[in-house]
Every structure is written in structure tokens, then in C-alpha cells.
Amino acid sequence: MPELPEVEITRRQISPKMVGRTIRSVRTTKPSYFFLTPPRELERRLTGRRVDSLSRHGKYLIAVLDDTSRLFLHLGMTGQLFTASARSVRLLSTTRGGALTPEKQDAFAPDIHTHLALGFEDESEDVLFRDVRKFGKVRWLPGGASDPRLDKLGPDALTVTGPLLFAATRTRKTALKTVLLDQEVIAGVGNIYADEALFRAKIRPSRIARTLTRKESNLLADEIRAVLLRSIETGGSSISDYVQPDGSDGAYQNERRVYARKGEACYVCGTLIKRIVLAARSTHYCPKCQK
DNA sequence: CGTTACACCTGAGGGC
DNA sequence: TGCCCTCAGGTGTAAC
Numbered sequence: 001m002p003e004l005p006e007v008e009i010t011r012r013q014i015s016p017k018m019v020g021r022t023i024r025s026v027r028t029t030k031p032s033y034f035f036l037t038p039p040r041e042l043e044r045r046l047t048g049r050r051v052d053s054l055s056r057h058g059k060y061l062i063a064v065l066d067d068t069s070r071l072f073l074h075l076g077m078t079g080q081l082f083t084a085s086a087r088s089v090r091l092l093s094t095t096r097g098g099a100l101t102p103e104k105q106d107a108f109a110p111d112i113h114t115h116l117a118l119g120f121e122d123e124s125e126d127v128l129f130r131d132v133r134k135f136g137k138v139r140w141l142p143g144g145a146s147d148p149r150l151d152k153l154g155p156d157a158l159t160v161t162g163p164l165l166f167a168a169t170r171t172r173k174t175a176l177k178t179v180l181l182d183q184e185v186i187a188g189v190g191n192i193y194a195d196e197a198l199f200r201a202k203i204r205p206s207r208i209a210r211t212l213t214r215k216e217s218n219l220l221a222d223e224i225r226a227v228l229l230r231s232i233e234t235g236g237s238s239i240s241d242y243v244q245p246d247g248s249d250g251a252y253q254n255e256r257r258v259y260a261r262k263g264e265a266c267y268v269c270g271t272l273i274k275r276i277v278l279a280a281r282s283t284h285y286c287p288k289c290q291k
Numbered sequence: 292c293g294t295t296a297c298a299c300c301t302g303a304g305g306g307c
Numbered sequence: 308t309g310c311c312c313t314c315a316g317g318t319g320t321a322a323c
Contacts, residue, residue, distance in 0.1 A: 001316035033299070059317080077317055078301080113301085133300045135317055149318090174294065183318080190316055240303080240315065259316095280296075282314080 001242050002075045004157050004188030005231035005252065007059050013245040014081050015054045017127055018063065018118070022050040025119035034115055034131060036139035045069065045140045046118070058153050058187025068143030072150065076135030082245040083125035084110075084117075157188035157228055162218030169209040169217070176212060177205035178279045180224070189224060192237055192259045195284045197224040199258045204290045205283045206276065230255065258284040 002010065026046045028039035035042065050066040061081075063071040073081070110117060116129040116138060129138065141147055155164065168185045169176065179185055180194040189197070198205050200223040203216060212220070236242060236250035239260060243249055257267055261284060262275035271288040 003316060006316075074317080076300095077315070131300095132302070133315090133317095135299070137318095172293075178294085181317090192316060237316075242316070279294085281317095 001077045003190035003193050004228050006236040008232050009236050010081050010245055011056045017083050018051045021120040023118050024121040027117040029115045034134040036137050070141045072139050074137040078133045079131040079136030081129055085125050152184050153187040154185045157186045160186045160221045160224050162221040165221050166214050166217035169212045172209035175278045176207045176209045179209045191281050193227050195259045196227045202290055205285050
């Protein structure tokens with residue numbers, strides 16, 4: 001579900017709920033591969049720690065704690081962070097309707113898909129991590145420790161440059177889109193924004209990566225940054241189930257030009273948008289606009 | 292080394 | 308209503 005823009009919006013909204021606060025309680029569900037650090041250890045390591053910062057690299061969120069240890073989170077396909085009160089308002093108002101009474105808010109409990117709940121000493125709102133498919137990840141890292149998942153990441157996609165893309169594509173015979181999705185090349189681009197950036201750059205997703213010219217690399221890098229920044233501005237893409245941590249929908253889905261528009265008319269030329277499969281991912285493009 | 296196929300998990304929606 | 312199929316914003320690993 002979430003790509004760089006959705007993760008960045010999550011960071012901006014959750015940061016004020018965590019940073020500067022000390023964790024008093026940690027509640028978890030049973031062990032699963034969602035927990036790279038086992039739940040009981042997580043509870044032990046986090047309790048009593050103050051959160052000093054919350055940053056993002058690609059699709060990862062990284063909290064630095066006051067003992068220099070770190071907590072990293074990945075939202076996977078269906079992960080979402082939110083606070084107890086904001087979410088309770090949304091759930092209750094959408095499932096039952098009507099005005100919220102204090103009783104209804106108190107009655108809210110995270111559902112079975114809420115795998116991590118952090119409570120704070122100042123009794124501010126709990127921060128909750130819900131993830132239906134459990135493709136998300138949470139891991140605690142001791143101070144100074146590294147993690148291969150983080151170490152392998154390429155530069156954040158908001159900083160991508162033409163020369164970097166040009167260099168990264170020289171030895172690759174695979175489809176250009178596959179390279180954009182490779183988090184070791186650039187971190188943060190996923191299926192939606194790969195398709196959207198390629199449309200804006202007028203390049204076919206199936207183009208053999210190594211045939212990209214310097215000029216095209218520059219243009220594509222510009223469009224990647226532009227589409228990500230625009231999506232952040234508009235609150236991200238709420239296509240099937242992504243909502244912002246405050247419960248509101250993003251609006252970038254309304255500015256999509258190709259993603260999930262198979263069979264619809266291209267806004268530029270009217271040609272019908274095609275859907276193909278590349279690297280086992282649904283891929284959308286305009287056969288006329290993208291060469 | 293580069294590339295692809297598949298696995299992980301749950302739920303929604305379409306066809307019958 | 309139920310069953311079966313496909314699809315979904317991601318990524319690690321095995322196998323070619």
C-alpha cells in the first residue's frame with residue numbers, strides 16, 4: 001500500500017505524537033514474522049525509553065530512542081500508523097454513524113489486526129500500528145547496530161538524480177520499471193509512482209533499462225521527484241484502503257494519469273491505457289504517449 | 292552477478 | 308447465499 005509519499009505523510013502526522021514522549025506501555029499480538037524482534041523483547045526494550053526523533057528513508061520509518069537504540073518500521077502493503085483517538089473517531093463514525101459520545105470513544109479497542117500499541121507516560125494518545133496482511137515489519141536495533149535491510153537501501157527517492165539513474169541502468173537488461181522498483185537503486189518508489197513517473201517522462205515501462213539515454217535519465221529523475229512531492233502535497237493515494245493517520249483520505253488518486261486506469265482514455269491523447277505485467281507487478285501506460 | 296518465480300497473509304470483488 | 312478465482316500500494320529468498 002504505502003510508498004514514499006504515504007510513509008512521509010505518516011511520519012509528519014505521527015512524529016508530534018511520539019517525539020519527546022516516554023513510552024510507558026507496549027502491547028503486542030502474538031509472535032509472527034511481522035515482529036523481526038520478538039514481541040516480548042520489544043516490550044522489554046521499549047518500555048521506559050523516550051523517543052528522540054522519527055525519520056524516514058525510502059519506505060522505512062526509523063525512531064531514534066534516548067539510549068541511542070533504534071526502532072524501525074515498515075508498513076508493507078497494508079500497514080498503517082494512527083493514534084487511538086483519531087482512529088476511534090473514524091471507525092465509529094463510518095460503521096455506526098451519528099454523533100460520538102464519550103462512552104463510544106472509550107469503548108473503542110484496537111481490532112485483531114493492530115499488532116503494536118505504544119502508550120506514553122504523559123497519557124497522550126496511544127500510537128497504534130495496524131496491518132491486515134502482516135507484510136509490515138518492526139525491529140528494534142541496539143545502539144550502533146546496523147541492519148542489512150536499511151544498509152542496502154539506495155538514496156532516498158526525493159534526492160534521485162539523472163546521473164544516478166543513468167549509472168544504475170548501464171548493466172541492466174531488464175525493464176526500466178523493474179529498476180525503479182529496486183530499493184537498492186533508489187528507495188521509496190513503488191508500483192503507483194513508478195508508473196506515474198514513467199508516464200510523465202513519456203517513457204515505456206518495458207523499455208530495456210540500459211538503453212536509457214543521459215537526457216532521458218535526467219528527465220525521469222525530475223519526474224520521479226515531482227510526482228512524489230506532488231503526492232505528499234495532496235495527502236497521498238487513497239485507492240483501496242490507504243488513509244492518513246488522522247483518518248482522512250489522500251487526494252493524489254484523483255491526479256493519477258495511468259495507474260489502475262486500464263481501458264480508460266489517456267488524458268493527453270485519448271488512447272486507451274494498457275495494462276501489462278512486469279516483474280509480477282501490474283503495469284500501466286499509454287501506448288501512444290510513452291515510447 | 293542479473294533475473295525471475297514464488298512465498299508470505301488477509302480481504303474485496305467479480306462470475307457463476 | 309456460497310464457492311472459486313483474481314487482484315492488491317512490498318520484499319526476501321531460492322533457483323535458473
